[in-house]
Amino acid sequence: MSAPARVPFRNPGWAGNTGEFDLTEAEVRGTDFVGERPLDGGHESAAPSYPYMLPDKDPDAVLFEGPYRERFEKIRTRYPTARAALIPTLNLAQELRGHVSPETMDEVAALLGLASAEVRGTVTFYTMYNKRPVGRFLIQVCTNISCSLCKGEEVLEAFLRHTGTELGETSGDGDFTVIEVECLAACGFPVAVQINSRYYENVLPDDVPALLQRLREHGE
Amino acid sequence: MSTVTLTIDGQRVTVPEGTSLLHAAEEIGVEVPHYCYHAALSAPAQCRLCLVDVEGAPKPMPSCVTQAQDGQVVRTDEGLAREMRKGVLEFYLINHPLDCPICDQSGECKLQDYVHSEGRAHGRGVEPKRVFGRDDFGGDVLFYGDRCVMCTRCVRFMEEMAQDPVLTVVERGDRAVIDTFFEQGLKDSSWSGNIVDICPVGALVSKDFLHKARAWDLDHTPSVCPNCSQGCNVDIHTRDNVVHRLKPRENPEVNGHWMCDYGRGHYEWMNRSDRIEEPFVRGDGGWSAPGWHGALASLRERLQDCRGPVHAVASAHASNEDLAALRELVERIGGGDIVYRSARAPDEVPLPGFPMLARRRDLAPNTRGAELLGMRRVGGDDASGGLDEVAASTGTLIVLGDELADQPEDFGSRAELFAYLGAHPAPAARSAHFVLPVTTFAEQEGTFTNVQTRVQRFEPALRAPGSAQPAWQVLGALTASLAGER
Numbered sequence: 001m002s003a004p005a006r007v008p009f010r011n012p013g014w015a016g017n018t019g020e021f022d023l024t025e026a027e028v029r030g031t032d033f034v035g036e037r038p039l040d041g042g043h044e045s046a047a048p049s050y051p052y053m054l055p056d057k058d059p060d061a062v063l064f065e066g067p068y069r070e071r072f073e074k075i076r077t078r079y080p081t082a083r084a085a086l087i088p089t090l091n092l093a094q095e096l097r098g099h100v101s102p103e104t105m106d107e108v109a110a111l112l113g114l115a116s117a118e119v120r121g122t123v124t125f126y127t128m129y130n131k132r133p134v135g136r137f138l139i140q141v142c143t144n145i146s147c148s149l150c151k152g153e154e155v156l157e158a159f160l161r162h163t164g165t166e167l168g169e170t171s172g173d174g175d176f177t178v179i180e181v182e183c184l185a186a187c188g189f190p191v192a193v194q195i196n197s198r199y200y201e202n203v204l205p206d207d208v209p210a211l212l213q214r215l216r217e218h219g220e
Numbered sequence: 221m222s223t224v225t226l227t228i229d230g231q232r233v234t235v236p237e238g239t240s241l242l243h244a245a246e247e248i249g250v251e252v253p254h255y256c257y258h259a260a261l262s263a264p265a266q267c268r269l270c271l272v273d274v275e276g277a278p279k280p281m282p283s284c285v286t287q288a289q290d291g292q293v294v295r296t297d298e299g300l301a302r303e304m305r306k307g308v309l310e311f312y313l314i315n316h317p318l319d320c321p322i323c324d325q326s327g328e329c330k331l332q333d334y335v336h337s338e339g340r341a342h343g344r345g346v347e348p349k350r351v352f353g354r355d356d357f358g359g360d361v362l363f364y365g366d367r368c369v370m371c372t373r374c375v376r377f378m379e380e381m382a383q384d385p386v387l388t389v390v391e392r393g394d395r396a397v398i399d400t401f402f403e404q405g406l407k408d409s410s411w412s413g414n415i416v417d418i419c420p421v422g423a424l425v426s427k428d429f430l431h432k433a434r435a436w437d438l439d440h441t442p443s444v445c446p447n448c449s450q451g452c453n454v455d456i457h458t459r460d461n462v463v464h465r466l467k468p469r470e471n472p473e474v475n476g477h478w479m480c481d482y483g484r485g486h487y488e489w490m491n492r493s494d495r496i497e498e499p500f501v502r503g504d505g506g507w508s509a510p511g512w513h514g515a516l517a518s519l520r521e522r523l524q525d526c527r528g529p530v531h532a533v534a535s536a537h538a539s540n541e542d543l544a545a546l547r548e549l550v551e552r553i554g555g556g557d558i559v560y561r562s563a564r565a566p567d568e569v570p571l572p573g574f575p576m577l578a579r580r581r582d583l584a585p586n587t588r589g590a591e592l593l594g595m596r597r598v599g600g601d602d603a604s605g606g607l608d609e610v611a612a613s614t615g616t617l618i619v620l621g622d623e624l625a626d627q628p629e630d631f632g633s634r635a636e637l638f639a640y641l642g643a644h645p646a647p648a649a650r651s652a653h654f655v656l657p658v659t660t661f662a663e664q665e666g667t668f669t670n671v672q673t674r675v676q677r678f679e680p681a682l683r684a685p686g687s688a689q690p691a692w693q694v695l696g697a698l699t700a701s702l703a704g705e706r
Contacts, residue, residue, distance in 0.1 A: 105401075115385040115388075116401040116404070117399075117400055124392070125391065
């Protein structure tokens with residue numbers, strides 16, 4: 001295989017970096033979105049509604065205690081009704097537990113005084129809630145129109161082959177779950193792949209092994 | 221109240237301000253097809269079927285939530301409106317299984333009706349249809365996801381009327397399906413049968429009615445639910461002289477559009493085949509069947525001769541007319557105490573979103589009528605006991621409708637005269653001198669007085685077996701002949 005000498009992927013993984021300017025991610029996106037996120041979720045306008053995947057998810061974590069209880073209380077005061085607070089509360093639960101199980105839905109319903117059925121309806125409507133446990137890295141490959149034109153299906157195929165998983169299944173070592181998603185709103189940089197909360201752009205099928213290797217060794 | 225005048229399909233109509241276009245069209249007899257809109261529920265305007273063409277509006281407007289304006293010109297039946305409906309209906313059929321031949325809703329299905337009248341004659345889809353199969357929601361409700369049009373009437377009924385939001389839309393897009401919280405089901409909802417009624421298609425069907433009859437074979441008779449003192453207005457659906465189901469009939473003063481599962485489920489007794497079919501008279505030589513003329517003539521003679529005290533047992537399942545005729549007869553033969561027994565549930569079960577309606581404690585339709593006619597309630601909440609005084613009577617004893625199920629075999633054996641008027645053979649009436657067959661409420665015309673003291677009329681839905689007669693006719697004939705009018 002004639003491996004090109006270039007870097008495994010052409011940008012370090014944030015939207016907008018075309019290599020044209022010498023800007024850091026923090027300069028483009030603002031410091032609230034970059035680096036170590038404080039437990040209280042950073043800037044309060046975005047904190048409660050932006051799910052931030054903890055590296056170590058605990059499916060049995062308590063809903064909610066400690067700083068998470070504080071963030072939950074903050075959510076409660078920010079929204080006028082329990083129904084309005086549902087999505088940020090689910091985000092918080094998924095951030096803690098990594099996925100939203102039927103038990104989690106029931107617990108969130110009890111916390112907010114909503115019907116369990118309504119919580120289930122909301123969770124299943126939004127595709128960003130994981131209904132089952134996922135691996136350490138949730139790899140979301142876009143196969144919508146722009147990405148499809150740039151071999152999105154082949155990239156997806158490559159991810160499945162190199163992680164040795166079926167679509168939506170988690171690899172044996174618990175590292176990878178690969179799913180196919182609709183538009184990630186990065187149509188200018190196909191193929192777009194979102195791994196946990198980070199974007200990887202202009203991904204080609206040949207980039208996949210190196211990308212996976214880097215994830216295994218260095219994390220996101 | 222201020223009004224607005226607008227033109228719908230070329231006809232001018234004046235309606236109160238704030239009326240929706242859908243209701244304004246109804247005023248001039250134009251039915252705008254719709255699924256998600258239901259008069260008693262909120263209107264999400266999501267089915268997109270009631271779109272109409274409003275002159276000057278940039279797009280077709282959903283008539284269920286668009287308010288009528290002065291001078292508006294609306295077209296529901298030509299051009300754009302018709303094209304829109306045709307298109308929307310084609311979308312509805314993308315995944316619909318078209319299993320009308322085995323669907324219970326066939327014949328009363330809005331999808332069937334609309335597509336037949338306005339839809340495309342042939343589908344253009346080539347992709348395979350997605351398949352959900354069916355889901356048991358518990359209670360009497362079965363869900364066929366493939367037939368669903370996602371109008372969410374059922375979700376809104378459980379949320380707004382039953383105020384027990386156990387239903388929701390799960391998933392999105394073409395995977396969307398109505399479901400409860402996983403295996404939770406409808407739990408023990410007392411009102412879930414109504415979601416079957418308001419489902420415009422065959423997605424929610426009754427297990428009890430499943431594959432029992434085709435909708436177009438059923439006769440509908442306006443009647444009153446006989447299972448509690450609320451007196452919900454119902455239609456009795458019969459085929460070949462058999463009751464197949466009860467459906468609520470709209471009455472905003474009594475039951476709205478609804479009825480409870482208890483009332484809906486208790487109709488089998490109307491189909492009982494163990495019936496008394498002709499009058500029997502017990503003489504020295506045992507039972508004889510002398511026909512109505514003979515039986516009434518000898519009963520009249522016996523009544524004239526009787527001198528002892530008069531006791532009567534009535535039933536709160538009998539109509540006002542039956543009870544009044546019994547009252548009149550008892551007065552004619554000297555007067556006496558009339559008692560009745562009636563089952564009482566421990567509590568009322570109200571419909572939270574329509575508090576006027578509840579499954580009442582009294583599980584008989586006419587306790588109020590019996591009360592107003594001066595009859596006295598005896599016995600326990602299970603409609604048993606309380607008849608010791610009556611059983612010990614040595615005078616005249618008349619029983620109307622009460623089957624005396626808890627009474628010993630020698631009930632009434634000391635009475636000088638014991639007449640039993642009933643629809644079904646009663647073992648405890650073997651000491652009776654006269655056993656006279658009467659009709660059930662479903663076989664006669666009459667009225668019940670409900671808990672609001674509202675007198676409501678019902679019509680005969682079934683043919684009476686044998687020579688059974690309405691009790692008021694039997695009792696009235698006796699009273700008249702005793703008065704010497706015949």
